[in-house]
Amino acid sequence: MNSIVSTKKLNFNYGEKTILKDLSINMEKGLFYSIIGPNGSGKTTLLKLLAGILPSNKNTVYIKNDDIHVIKQKEMAKRLSVVPQITDMQYEFSVFDIVMMGRTPYTSRFQKNTEEDIKIVNDAMKETGVIELKDKKITQLSGGELQRVILARAIAQETDIMLLDEPISHLDIGYQYEISELVHNLCKKKGITVINIVHDLNIAMRYSDKILMLKNGQVYRYGDPEDVITKETVKDVYSIDVELINHPILTDKKVIIK
Numbered sequence: 001m002n003s004i005v006s007t008k009k010l011n012f013n014y015g016e017k018t019i020l021k022d023l024s025i026n027m028e029k030g031l032f033y034s035i036i037g038p039n040g041s042g043k044t045t046l047l048k049l050l051a052g053i054l055p056s057n058k059n060t061v062y063i064k065n066d067d068i069h070v071i072k073q074k075e076m077a078k079r080l081s082v083v084p085q086i087t088d089m090q091y092e093f094s095v096f097d098i099v100m101m102g103r104t105p106y107t108s109r110f111q112k113n114t115e116e117d118i119k120i121v122n123d124a125m126k127e128t129g130v131i132e133l134k135d136k137k138i139t140q141l142s143g144g145e146l147q148r149v150i151l152a153r154a155i156a157q158e159t160d161i162m163l164l165d166e167p168i169s170h171l172d173i174g175y176q177y178e179i180s181e182l183v184h185n186l187c188k189k190k191g192i193t194v195i196n197i198v199h200d201l202n203i204a205m206r207y208s209d210k211i212l213m214l215k216n217g218q219v220y221r222y223g224d225p226e227d228v229i230t231k232e233t234v235k236d237v238y239s240i241d242v243e244l245i246n247h248p249i250l251t252d253k254k255v256i257i258k
């Protein structure tokens with residue numbers, strides 16, 4: 001099988017409440033995936049199961065064809081990085097320290113940072129536009145700055161798979177565009193498999209190779225953007241009426257709420 005991330009009949013409950021039901025998906029190397037669906041449909045839960053943050057049953061989640069249960073923590077951190085939705089930063093670390101944490105899987109406990117590590121960290125901070133904030137305390141950043149720092153940490157981790165939970169939710173319109181382009185470039189130029197939770201259907205349409213649309217913890221549609229986001233599916237899943245129009249300049253379709 002050619003998939004880099006896959007699930008087989010994945011289920012998840014919080015107590016009595018079923019959150020994900022029989023989810024079977026395959027994701028291929030180097031593609032940009034978006035996960036969409038209404039609030040509470042199970043997007044973050046799925047991402048956390050893929051990252052091993054929430055426990056899954058054996059033989060239900062595979063990362064690079066290995067059952068997640070057999071992958072050691074350090075090895076997992078070399079395979080997959082996560083940009084979580086809300087990052088609670090209470091400690092007085094500097095931006096540089098946080099981004100350097102991305103290098104942890106490659107260093108032993110008492111080893112000093114190598115020149116290579118420092119270069120990778122500086123490059124990641126430049127790419128995400130936080131290099132000027134390098135010495136600032138993490139607790140003194142705006143939500144959008146912090147989000148870019150966490151993305152820089154994931155870039156510095158140099159993984160083949162990157163999971164992102166609404167990475168542009170706190171960003172202003174300029175950075176929304178810039179960061180979406182940056183993540184898309186990481187996918188297309190470095191071959192990183194991106195799995196991205198996003199609410200904006202136009203962003204999903206524009207950047208995704210494949211879209212997974214969840215409804216009530218089940219796969220509602222999974223496939224090419226134009227097959228997944230249609231008038232009918234959006235009405236059924238979000239209960240809103242939309243039109244899909246051809247943009248006069250851009251090649252992708254635009255979703256307009258009626």
Ligand SMILES: Nc1ncnc2c1ncn2[C@@H]1O[C@H](COP(=O)(O)OP(=O)(O)OP(=O)(O)O)[C@@H](O)[C@H]1O
Pocket residue numbers: 014019037038039040041042043044045046
């Ligand atoms: N720790 C928890 N304990 C109990 N229930 C939870 C917990 N975390 C999430 N849930 C519930 O699981 C369901 C799915 O949540 P999840 O965060 O995966 O949805 P989501 O699709 O990511 O939503 P959103 O778009 O609002 O971020 C929701 O009904 C939520 O209330």
